[in-house]
Amino acid sequence: MTQPDNPGNARTQEIRTQIQQLSTEYHELTRGQTTRHHRPDFKMPSGACFDAEDRTEAVLAALDLELSGGQAVVDFERALSKTIGMRSSIACNSGSSANLLAFATLCDPSLDGHIEPGAEVITSAVEFPTTVSPILQYGCVPVIVDADPKTGNLDLEALEDALSPRTRAVMSAHTLGGPYRADHVREFADSHGLWFVEDNCDALGADIKGRPTGSFGHLSSLSFYPAHHITSGEGGCVSAESVQVAAVTRSLRDWGRDCWCAPGEDNRCMSRFDRKLPGLPEGFDHKYVFSRVGYNLKMSDLQARVLMSQLQKSDAFTEVRNRNWKILNEYLSDTPGIDVLTSAEGTGPSWFGFAFILDEQAKLSRSQLQVALEEAGIGSRVVFAGNITAQPMLRGRRARTIGDLPVANRITRDGLWVGVYPGLSQEDMHYMGKRIRKLITDGR
Numbered sequence: 001m002t003q004p005d006n007p008g009n010a011r012t013q014e015i016r017t018q019i020q021q022l023s024t025e026y027h028e029l030t031r032g033q034t035t036r037h038h039r040p041d042f043k044m045p046s047g048a049c050f051d052a053e054d055r056t057e058a059v060l061a062a063l064d065l066e067l068s069g070g071q072a073v074v075d076f077e078r079a080l081s082k083t084i085g086m087r088s089s090i091a092c093n094s095g096s097s098a099n100l101l102a103f104a105t106l107c108d109p110s111l112d113g114h115i116e117p118g119a120e121v122i123t124s125a126v127e128f129p130t131t132v133s134p135i136l137q138y139g140c141v142p143v144i145v146d147a148d149p150k151t152g153n154l155d156l157e158a159l160e161d162a163l164s165p166r167t168r169a170v171m172s173a174h175t176l177g178g179p180y181r182a183d184h185v186r187e188f189a190d191s192h193g194l195w196f197v198e199d200n201c202d203a204l205g206a207d208i209k210g211r212p213t214g215s216f217g218h219l220s221s222l223s224f225y226p227a228h229h230i231t232s233g234e235g236g237c238v239s240a241e242s243v244q245v246a247a248v249t250r251s252l253r254d255w256g257r258d259c260w261c262a263p264g265e266d267n268r269c270m271s272r273f274d275r276k277l278p279g280l281p282e283g284f285d286h287k288y289v290f291s292r293v294g295y296n297l298k299m300s301d302l303q304a305r306v307l308m309s310q311l312q313k314s315d316a317f318t319e320v321r322n323r324n325w326k327i328l329n330e331y332l333s334d335t336p337g338i339d340v341l342t343s344a345e346g347t348g349p350s351w352f353g354f355a356f357i358l359d360e361q362a363k364l365s366r367s368q369l370q371v372a373l374e375e376a377g378i379g380s381r382v383v384f385a386g387n388i389t390a391q392p393m394l395r396g397r398r399a400r401t402i403g404d405l406p407v408a409n410r411i412t413r414d415g416l417w418v419g420v421y422p423g424l425s426q427e428d429m430h431y432m433g434k435r436i437r438k439l440i441t442d443g444r
């Protein structure tokens with residue numbers, strides 16, 4: 001826990017300790033509740049899970065007025081790189097920003113082998129919209145393959161068919177926490193000289209043959225929105241396997257600046273005032289040299305401190321998520337009328353939700369089931385954008401589809417997911433399993 005600047009001041013320390021104790025007491029009295037649903041026992045599909053330590057860390061960070069990005073962000077980036085097994089991480093303000101930064105990095109002219117407008121990028125038909133948006137935002141063409149009927153993720157069998165002389169990258173998510181074989185995608189990418197962006201937003205804690213998801217792409221992304229495995233409210237992160245690539249991402253996150261000084265640091269390059277750059281006056285302050293067309297997508301220290309506290313609990317969260325998923329699976333895997341989406345062979349999931357597709361034996365349609373579930377106090381969600389080609393966002397945009405996308409269409413029409421997040425107890429899961437099974441087999 002960060003200490004105040006003036007630890008010698010006994011009164012400051014005393015106040016700090018009192019605030020810490022009061023925050024813990026407040027947390028215990030409110031039983032840590034963060035859900036704002038008007039029905040207290042409603043089984044939300046997702047939600048933030050904070051303990052007293054997280055709350056206290058947020059309160060102390062506010063007390064320290066650590067409101068912009070600084071050392072806590074750097075510490076969190078290091079801890080995350082270690083967790084994922086990547087060389088470098090660049091924290092940012094959302095998972096969508098992480099995907100944008102990852103793709104912008106690959107399109108940056110300073111990067112060897114960068115992607116040019118008009119290039120094709122292979123992605124799955126069933127994605128979160130902002131996995132696909134950066135491809136379009138950078139003038140590239142998404143090449144959309146169908147979802148795998150077993151996992152709902154990118155169908156690896158379709159990759160060869162999607163390839164063309166213009167293909168430059170694969171970008172796809174481990175949707176809802178059940179991984180696809182990203183190791184196979186990386187082999188495919190390497191054998192064709194492609195970049196691979198692994199959207200790991202839904203899958204922190206998952207693995208492929210023991211190696212963490214998020215470590216297979218040249219770049220990978222995470223989201224820290226409350227639905228995700230660890231949260232800071234809003235937040236995200238890009239991880240990169242190469243420090244050179246990470247430097248481009250960091251620059252793009254930080255206004256496109258050339259300087260690589262950490263926040264609050266000056267003159268790391270030892271030549272801040274004596275550079276000669278074409279077009280700029282001699283000695284122009286290196287801190288204000290912009291070598292890329294960038295953004296400001298930074299994370300604050302307050303968020304990073306909450307995330308550091310959350311990260312300590314990440315394995316425990318995954319354990320509960322997977323336990324909850326298994327309870328539902330016991331009720332639903334053999335239930336007629338429903339196909340449960342599972343993870344690929346050889347992978348260890350870190351479930352974000354329990355997803356399934358209804359078939360013709362189901363007694364209710366998907367929307368009838370959603371209404372009945374609401375009445376039963378069970379929140380549900382469709383599988384993100386469904387078939388992304390059916391979404392208005394793709395209208396009038398250049399995209400290429402591989403085949404008729406029958407699985408994605410089925411997911412759009414009949415797919416649904418319910419929660420497994422750690423805010424749900426085993427009792428909740430048994431209730432949900434029984435209720436869902438009955439609704440699908442009896443229609444009531």
Ligand SMILES: Cc1ncc(COP(=O)(O)O)c(C=O)c1O
Pocket residue numbers: 094095096097099128130131173174175199201202223224225227235236
């Ligand atoms: C797979 C995936 N990618 C990206 C995102 C975007 O993350 P954020 O909401 O933090 O922008 C999400 C959001 O849920 C997601 O599920």
